[in-house]
Amino acid sequence: MKVLITGGTRGIGRACVEAFRDQGHDVVFLYMQSEDAATELQSDTGAIGIKCDIRSSDEVSRALQCAADRLGEIDVLINNAGVSSFGFFDSISDEEWERIIDTNLTGAFYVSRAVSRLMISQKRGKIINIGSMWGKVGAAMEVHYSASKAGLRGMTMALAKELGPSGITVNCIEPGVIRTEMNAVLNDEALDVLAEQTPLGRLGEPSEVASLALFLASDAASFITGQCIGIDGGFAI
Numbered sequence: 001m002k003v004l005i006t007g008g009t010r011g012i013g014r015a016c017v018e019a020f021r022d023q024g025h026d027v028v029f030l031y032m033q034s035e036d037a038a039t040e041l042q043s044d045t046g047a048i049g050i051k052c053d054i055r056s057s058d059e060v061s062r063a064l065q066c067a068a069d070r071l072g073e074i075d076v077l078i079n080n081a082g083v084s085s086f087g088f089f090d091s092i093s094d095e096e097w098e099r100i101i102d103t104n105l106t107g108a109f110y111v112s113r114a115v116s117r118l119m120i121s122q123k124r125g126k127i128i129n130i131g132s133m134w135g136k137v138g139a140a141m142e143v144h145y146s147a148s149k150a151g152l153r154g155m156t157m158a159l160a161k162e163l164g165p166s167g168i169t170v171n172c173i174e175p176g177v178i179r180t181e182m183n184a185v186l187n188d189e190a191l192d193v194l195a196e197q198t199p200l201g202r203l204g205e206p207s208e209v210a211s212l213a214l215f216l217a218s219d220a221a222s223f224i225t226g227q228c229i230g231i232d233g234g235f236a237i
């Protein structure tokens, strides 16, 4: 398969790059600024990295042209790139609201729109969005983040209906708390509390999310579309 992954340099995105490369698939990943990590990942896995801030429609157009040139076709898109921050609702600045929504929702829109044009002409494809359990149940101190991920849920279901007739599936993975740099702002005590609140009693690993992405990209998931699938150790039950 030919696979495009946004935000490949760290965490869940990196685990997806490694998992798909391990299975012998061709992978292009996008990243925003982590040049050294991108170079290392390219040499470790043979995946191709393209620098692209997905908040820019023009940058996405250029990166997608480059990705299509390298891959030929795109069978699978994983909209993984995302950012988060904590703060009381009334302290969220205009700029911070825009940073979160523009990356997590509008960025996924720009990339999906460009890739869907290719997939429609191919008459096949799989789009996998990385949402969050907070998009389903909401998180205090993360209203902007929760709103962006709830938007991704809506986009997943609507796009699944629109693209289904073209043979394209669209699904959303909704992780719970996963051990990545995104959670580096939390101290050990806070992480322990989150683990205790998780029925399975621990945090998730990026590789576990990547395994679900591999399944949704496979033929085994060919009749699954428009679904938002939790991978959260039971946290959001």
Ligand code: NDP
Pocket (backbone or CB within 6 Å): 006, 007, 008, 009, 010, 011, 012, 013, 030, 031, 032, 033, 034, 035, 052, 053, 054, 055, 079, 080, 081, 082, 083, 084, 103, 107, 130, 131, 132, 133, 174, 175, 176, 177, 178, 179, 180, 181, 182, 183
């Ligand atoms: P990380 O912070 O570890 O990695 C984020 C990745 O996104 C990096 O590769 C970063 O690139 C890239 N990125 C950020 N902004 C942009 C941008 N504007 N354009 C292109 N790439 C960008 O995050 P995680 O691995 O933890 O999270 C991955 C996804 O999973 C996110 O969508 C997140 O919301 C979601 N998620 C994570 C959870 C968790 O507990 N970790 C829980 C639920 C959902 P660069 O390195 O170049 O900045």
